[in-house]
Amino acid sequence: MAGKVIVITSGKGGVGKTTTTANIGTALALMDKRVCLIDADIGLRNLDVVMGLENRIVYDIVDVVEGNCRLEQALIRDKRNSSLFLLPAAQTRDKTAVTPYQMQELTESLKEEMDYVLVDSPAGIEQGFKNAISGAERAIIVTTPEVSAIRDADRIIGLLETEGLKNPEVIINRIRQNMVDKGDMMGIDDMIEILAINLLGVVPEDENIVISTNRGEPIVLKADKSRAGLAFQNIARRIDGEELPLMSLERDTLINKLKRIVGLS
Amino acid sequence: MSKLGFKTEAAEPSKNIAKERLQFILIQDRIKLSPGEMDLLKKELLDVLAKYINVDEKNIRMDIDRHDGMMALVANFPIKRSG
Amino acid sequence: MMSSRIFTSFTEDILKSKQSKRGVMIMRDAISLRVSSKGVIITLDPERDFSDIKSSLNRYVGEAGDFFAGVNLFVNLNGYNCLLEDMQELISGLSRFEKIENIYFINEKENTKYRTTDTILLNRTIRSGQRIKFPTNIVIIGDINPGAEVIAGGDIIVLGKLRGVVHAGAQGSIKARVVALVLQPTQLRIGNIISRPPDDSGLSEPLRPERAYVKDGAIIVEEMKL
Incomplete structure (x- = not known):
């Protein structure tokens, strides 16, 4: 069984890469897939905190590449889902502690055991980013409806193409429909027109994300109660090959638009 | 009254401004031309074209399009209607 | 309460x-290896018997093969009181590193443990x-x-x-x-x-x-x- 290695990246920091990785990973695991999340942000690890697993770390990715432990020893099993694993980054080292080649070896051996290996890339385009993409065969770019984030996403698309990662897909995070309606936020169509890549999903701004990060519980665990959680669940299903149309909370239907225009909603 | 007037004046939604700025920034990022070089390019193209046709200088548009890993500089020089 | x-x-x-890996075993070794820009530095533990040092060294030599081919070897006595015959034994042991360039003896006290x-x-x-x-x-x-x-x-x-x-x-x-x-x-x-x-x-x-x-x-x- 050879799984897929997918890198989640963005260029700009703070657009929600780590939250996205945690949620897509959890959602895939809830679909009975075997999933491993790799935190490639060495020196600034965060995926463990978002997953609520920070107090279980004994070994990390640098221990694995330096031979202080075996790969299986460094994998942390999620506390809610037995088919989900985390390979944490080292906090007290820097990006140069792992080379792209080592990363590639690591993802090669992980994908033998997993259906999906999701790599959470650090912000930026330096070595940490190069490490993160080196083992990946598919790339997901997270962006927000801001000029700076889209500019960086565009730069990343170019770099990924240079590295041979063709056809990256984009997730638009933190969209606020009311602002889009007022014309104060770029809409999905605007952004897709500019970036000219496939749209994997849209995640609405949701206060529950803050709460779920506080608790260390990915929001997809409560997908029935939150719009963002549902959006991440849909994205996971699309990643797994399901043809799923964008839902009304992701993209307004024509009827809703009309309703708003005539003042019905 | 004045409130109403203000509202209609600010008709240009900020998302359009964002989009325009972004398109301009991305042209420079994608072909790695500075704004100065871009202006120069535009001007030289205009000079050449102006020898043969009557170009509407105010409405020149330059975009970078990307399809399947290929990039193209698309320059739009509208022609002035004569007469 | x-x-x-x-x-x-x-x-x-x-x-x-x-x-x-990190504690006990390293403590047990009577020598330690470090690579610097000049070459490989072997530091002796001055508190150990010469027989310990010699057996540790032999183990490294056995494992290394021609891994150190072409590099300079620095032996840091680290304050160890070395008899001439000990030194000769060290040299003969060290020359079993294959294709090694030069062997230097230095005596620099490591940071006091x-x-x-x-x-x-x-x-x-x-x-x-x-x-x-x-x-x-x-x-x-x-x-x-x-x-x-x-x-x-x-x-x-x-x-x-x-x-x-x-x-x-x-x-x-x-x-x-x-x-x-x-x-x-x-x-x-x-x-x-x-x-x-x-x-x-x-x-x-x-x-x-x-x-x-x-x-x-x-x-x-x-x-x-x-």
Whole structure:
């Protein structure tokens, strides 16, 4: 069984890469897939905190590449889902502690055991980013409806193409429909027109994300109660090959638009 | 009254401004031309074209399009209607 | 009044392997190898018998093969009182490194080794990403923030809030203790025992000095009587 290695990246920091990785990973695991999340942000690890697993770390990715432990020893099993694993980054080292080649070896051996290996890339385009993409065969770019984030996403698309990662897909995070309606936020169509890549999903701004990060519980665990959680669940299903149309909370239907225009909603 | 007037004046939604700025920034990022070089390019193209046709200088548009890993500089020089 | 909390403890085989790899085994070697820009430096442990040094050296030579081909070898006597015949034996042992360039003898005292009974005093807060490691006791006047790591051969005393990862008795001693004015570690290790606060523990932890120690193979956290 050879799984897929997918890198989640963005260029700009703070657009929600780590939250996205945690949620897509959890959602895939809830679909009975075997999933491993790799935190490639060495020196600034965060995926463990978002997953609520920070107090279980004994070994990390640098221990694995330096031979202080075996790969299986460094994998942390999620506390809610037995088919989900985390390979944490080292906090007290820097990006140069792992080379792209080592990363590639690591993802090669992980994908033998997993259906999906999701790599959470650090912000930026330096070595940490190069490490993160080196083992990946598919790339997901997270962006927000801001000029700076889209500019960086565009730069990343170019770099990924240079590295041979063709056809990256984009997730638009933190969209606020009311602002889009007022014309104060770029809409999905605007952004897709500019970036000219496939749209994997849209995640609405949701206060529950803050709460779920506080608790260390990915929001997809409560997908029935939150719009963002549902959006991440849909994205996971699309990643797994399901043809799923964008839902009304992701993209307004024509009827809703009309309703708003005539003042019905 | 004045409130109403203000509202209609600010008709240009900020998302359009964002989009325009972004398109301009991305042209420079994608072909790695500075704004100065871009202006120069535009001007030289205009000079050449102006020898043969009557170009509407105010409405020149330059975009970078990307399809399947290929990039193209698309320059739009509208022609002035004569007469 | 005295209350005690029990952290979820687990003894990991993996930690044992970490111990043997990082602590005990390295201690047992009478020589240590280091690569510098000039070549390979072999440092002798001056407190060991020559026979120990010789057998350690023979093991390295056997394992190395022609790995050091073309490099210069520096033998740091490190204050070891070397007899001429010892030196000759060393040279004949070292020349079995295949294709080695030159062998130099130097005598530079390595930083005086700390003993486990020593204590290091740190007058600052240890922040995320920082890693403090001494084979001694460590006293910190300041906090240990989440994401920071403090590793001590002996005890760890924090006159502040302990919120990061600490490892007392890192060479395997389960007699080591951890004391903090506020003890809310991400993870607490003593010897080869790893523990973490229970998953349901909220942020309403007590603000009072506590002490952690090992009892019957589990880490016990208890309030300190003042």
